[in-house]
Each structure stands twice: as structure tokens, then as C-alpha cells.
Amino acid sequence: MTCYFFHAKKAKNYNKNAKTVDDSRLILLDDRNFYNGLTRKIILQAYPDGENPSEITYSKIEDDFDLSVLDGIPQELIDTSMGKEAADVKKLKPWQFTSAFILKRAIHYFFFEDNFAQFEELLETSAFKSSSDDELECEIARRREEYEEEGDSQDEDEHIADQDMLSFRPALTEQLVDRAVKMHKGILLGVFTAFKPYKDHVQKFANVSKGVDGPAIRSLMLSEGSIQGPNVDYETKVALELKEDSQRFKKLKKQISRIVAILDYT
16 A cells, blocks of 8 residues: 655645644644644534534543543633633633643643654554555554654754644544544543543533523633633623623623632632
8 A cells, every 4th residue: 555645854845934824723723633633632512513512421431440531621611712822821711721722732742742652652553564554554654764764864954843744634633533532531531521620610511501591601601712811801792692681691691600710729
């Protein structure tokens, strides 16, 4: 089988003058890079099919292991619009406890250590061969060979970042992301959904979202959360429509304030 690996050194040269795309947009839209894809995967979309809200329920990762996690961190509780500025938690909305940018950095530099050898160890791909008939195995092996060639070079300009090396055609990236979640769901999702104080916050949000006003609250949090910065002005289109019923709107804001309060654990 032929591996269709676009030579990373050539790609690097071709892209010298390419316009930089904001980190947050790459995380949301890039379906080729492994780190962006994995970050998206551990975020539970509020409306996966565009209409029906996602269910926020815990399930055990293994029958004989007493640890339950969500299928993803609720989108409403994560900032997905800011880039590096989101590393400052003071710039998040009161109900948001992290951001897509922070999650990706943790995955890329803490979990995988920005290191191809660590990537192979964690995903158990070191036995993959470039002669394999399986396209994914072939592509991973070709990248390993590329690293070995790079290691023999004395030219620092030849270094190729993992960000570029771990990009594949979308179907292969999806396979790798699913592999990572299957093998390491406990740590990837456990930190932010299975342990305090985050679990308490998620559970509070889950309880509110199951109520009669749950869909409206989730929509309001999503719309306000899309506006960068910590201030909550309730001037988005969703907020303005809900304000037409002033009593109900006051009730919704009160319920959201209860979700925020649980994060006051300092």
C-alpha cells in the first residue's frame, strides 16, 4: 500500500508566508490535526445534531473500575472563542472553568509532552510498519521514519514540530482520536468531570439543565459565552428574545447565578 504522506519539510517551506489562523478557530474547525481533533472530542457539544440538547450523564469507564466520567466536558462550561488570552481564567465567563485553548495545551504539552515518542507509547503504535496494508499504520510509521531522518540532521532548521507531523487526512485523524479516547478516557475526561471541584460544578449545571427551563438556560449560557471577556451583559440575540418575558428572564438569570456560585471554592 502507498502512504500518501506529504513530506513535512516541503510543507514547512511552502507555508512560510501562510497567514496565521487563530488557535481557537483551528481547534473548532481543523479536522486534520490530531491535537485539535482530540480537544474537540472531549468537549460535549451542546446540540450535536443542531436541535436536540446533549445528555449530561455519567458512566463508568470500566465495569471493574469505580470511576465514572462524562462523555465530554459540557460546551457551556468552556470558552471556545478565545485564544491565548483564555489562559487567564479571570477573562472567562463566571460559569466557565476552562477553555478549549487550555485543554489543547494540556493535551499537547502535558499529556503527550509535544513528543512523538510519547505519542507512540501512549497510543501503542510503535509496532506499526510503513509496509502495512493499513493506511493509518503506514502513515504513523512514515512519520516515525521522518523523525529518525530529522534526528540524523545537524540543521536546527530541519526540526518539524509535532503540530505539523501529527496531521492526517480527516478519516485517519478521527481513527487516532477515537483510539486515544478509548485508551485514556479516564484521565482525559476524569480530571474535569470526575473529581472535585469540577464535578460539583458540572453536576450543578446538569441538574439545572434537566429542569423545565434547561434548554433556555443552556442557550443563554452558550450565546453569552460566545462573547469574549468575563462580563455578562445579556445583550445577545438570545438574551433579548428571552427578556420579552421579564419574570421568566429574571428566573433564568437566578438559576445561572447558582451555577456560578459553586465555583467559589477559593
